[in-house]
Amino acid sequence: MATVTNVQDQTSQGVVDFVSTIVAKVPAFILAVLVFGAAILIAKIVKAWAQRSILKSGSNEGAMSIVGKTAYIGTIVIGLTVALKILEIDISFIVAAMGFGLGFAMKDILENYFSGVLILVQKPFTVGDIIKAGDYVGKVEEIEARATFIRVFDGQRVIIPNSSMISGPVINYSAFPxxxxxxxxxxxxxxxxxxxxxxxxxxxxxxxxxxxxxxxxxxxxxxxxxxxxxxxxxxxxxxxxxxxxxxxxxxxxxxxxxxxNNITWSYPVVTLNVNRHDSEDLYTVMDKTIPGSDKPPQEMIIPTNIETSSESGMHVEPVAGNDNMSAQG
Structure with missing residues (x-):
């Protein structure tokens, strides 16, 4: 009976300690929520300010979008870090785990993102330029954080990752007039x-x-x-x-x-020399059977002293002085 009483006492004490801990953490929890909520509000303000600054500097909408998103996410991350610190949560392990996972999962995304930032800062091309990237030639319609959008001359829209635009050669036909x-x-x-x-x-x-x-x-x-x-x-x-x-x-x-001015264009010319004594097959032309007809192939003998032309321009004539015959086309 004493054992049961001891167990009940330990359980009651555990519940009391847990509730006491929660009650003690309530102010900190409320403060952390307020801090995170303020961070969201501040992030929106910072994003709007950053976008206005980019537009005033003369940059395009792509740069405005990237800078605005960067400012917003950065402010949120800072607010979340402060909130977790208020709750006395050790975030070093969380940050290390997230960094390791994101490093693999978001490698391509981050590479394209930072490539997009470089494109907007260095401006090797801008919206409206005619460029050639890889096998595609067209007009730049949009530059976003992840990719560049090009409309090629046949009307199709091509999406090229920004990392490819940075690592590969790009010809900007609009760079010079x-x-x-x-x-x-x-x-x-x-x-x-x-x-x-x-x-x-x-x-x-x-x-x-x-x-x-x-x-x-x-x-x-x-x-x-x-x-x-x-x-x-x-x-x-x-x-x-x-x-x-x-x-x-x-x-x-x-x-x-x-x-x-009677200037002739070039056209293919082929010269074929055939020995007269071995050219029986050249003088014998077999007529092909017409499809659907019962007429058998007809043999036609072409005299060696007559020049003849086919639709392809081939003509046969003797070659003087050497018992050879020349075919040109």
């Missing part, structure tokens, strides 16, 4: 290259939309199997002309200039 345009074209080997270069250069210099300083010029690109590659170079002020439209207009004018 001037842009050089290169137009490739080819002519045959029998064309006077000096004449071609002079005609195209004169054409470029006569166009008022093309900058004359640096002066336009024509360079030789490469020698192909049946053609010489040339490149027309000229500079365009994007504030004065649309370089894509101007490039199309120049290509059309080059074609018209070639036609007016």
């Amino acid at each position: 001037e842009r050089r345009v290169n137009i490739d074209f080819s002519v045959s080997y029998d064309v006077n290259l000096q004449k071609v270069a002079e005609l195209v250069t004169k054409l470029l210099k006569s166009n008022p939309k093309i900058m004359q300083e640096p002066a336009p010029w024509v360079s030789i690109g490469a020698f192909g199997d049946s053609n010489v590659d040339l490149v027309a170079h000229f500079w365009v002020d994007r504030s004065q002309a649309n370089w894509l439209k101007l490039s199309t207009d120049v290509k059309r004018l080059i074609k018209e200039t070639f036609e007016a």
Whole structure:
């Protein structure tokens, strides 16, 4: 009986101690709640102030969003830390555990976030710029904490993580007002290259939309199997002309200039030498059976002294002096 009484006494004392502890903690708990609530209120005020400051500095909405969120979250974290300290809760272990977990779980998110901050601070490009990132070329529509939004020229919206924009090469076509345009074209080997270069250069210099300083010029690109590659170079002020439209207009004018001056474009040429004594199969052309027809294939013999042309431009003729026959196309 004494044992039961002792157990009851210990239990009662435990409950009393627990309630006493709770009662003793009530003021601290109330204070911690008030501190955290004040932190939320202050966080909203700090966020609004930070956003107004960013807008006054001339930065875009993306920078305003990132700075505002950073100020808000930072203030909340400070308030929560103070509240836990008031409750005499050791937060060192919690912070270490959260830091370890977040380090793995939020690695990519944090990397994109800080990359977004760098983009907004360094401004390698801004909203409205035409850029090339990876395989995508388009107009920057929005820069957020996590990603950059680009609308490519076919109308699709591409979302690129900010970490990729920082770690990879980005071409900003809007960084400078001037842009050089290169137009490739080819002519045959029998064309006077000096004449071609002079005609195209004169054409470029006569166009008022093309900058004359640096002066336009024509360079030789490469020698192909049946053609010489040339490149027309000229500079365009994007504030004065649309370089894509101007490039199309120049290509059309080059074609018209070639036609007016009887300059021939290059086309593939193949020369085939066949020994006359071993060319029976070349002179015998088998007509294919027409689908759905009972007509058998017909054999057609082509005389060796007659030149013939197919739709592909192939012609067969004897080669004088060496008992050979040449086929060109």
